[in-house]
Amino acid sequence: MLDFKASEQLSFARTMRALGAAGDMTALFLQYQAINLALWRAFETGSVSKDFLKVERFRKTFMENGLELDPEQASKLYLESLSDTVVLLDGAVQLCETLAAAGEVGIITNGVEAIQNQRIAKSGLKNTISFVATSEACGYAKPDVHFFEYAARMARPFAKEQAIIIGDRLDADILGANRYGIDSCWFNPERLPNASEAVPTYEVSSLHEVIRSLA
Structure with missing residues (x-):
């Protein structure tokens, strides 16, 4: 019922801006999305916990892009934004x-x-x-x-x-x-x-x- 991809992309961009990152976030979001998806697959098989997933997706994204940002703060800001970002699918x-x-x-x-x-x-x-x-x-x-x-x-x-x-x-x-x-x-x-x-x-x-x- 909800357009999760649109909500996630908006929340991700807001989080990055709040952390001081600038520029187009499209490529970074796509990389984050791939990392996030792999972690969710691992969670669904019981390989990782949800608390680990929430922070690890940002830690790994930042590490792979040489970004010196706090993954725990990113996770907190992102989840806060995601709660308020609602995009309904057509119909x-x-x-x-x-x-x-x-x-x-x-x-x-x-x-x-x-x-x-x-x-x-x-x-x-x-x-x-x-x-x-x-x-x-x-x-x-x-x-x-x-x-x-x-x-x-x-x-x-x-x-x-x-x-x-x-x-x-x-x-x-x-x-x-x-x-x-x-x-x-x-x-x-x-x-x-x-x-x-x-x-x-x-x-x-x-x-x-x-x-x-x-x-």
């Missing part, structure tokens, strides 16, 4: 309202719990969302089945055959749905090929297509 409001009228909408995320709750509160979607399940509170991350079991317990009367997960990540959202035994809808706006073991029930390139796919 997010309509989709949430339509789904909430037909059933129950929950957010399941590997993100930082405090940040996710603040972002949902600022998004204008809060009235359509019944619960937010985070890996931080659960102790397991997508695609671990334990996380999906945890999220299901947060929902009202839950039946796998009536549930679906909509997500943009094959390795976390769709694979997790496969392992848990529920339908899935892969949000694939860039129309990327699927060379993974994950098998989505549906595939869409825009949120406006979701309702038509489920009808």
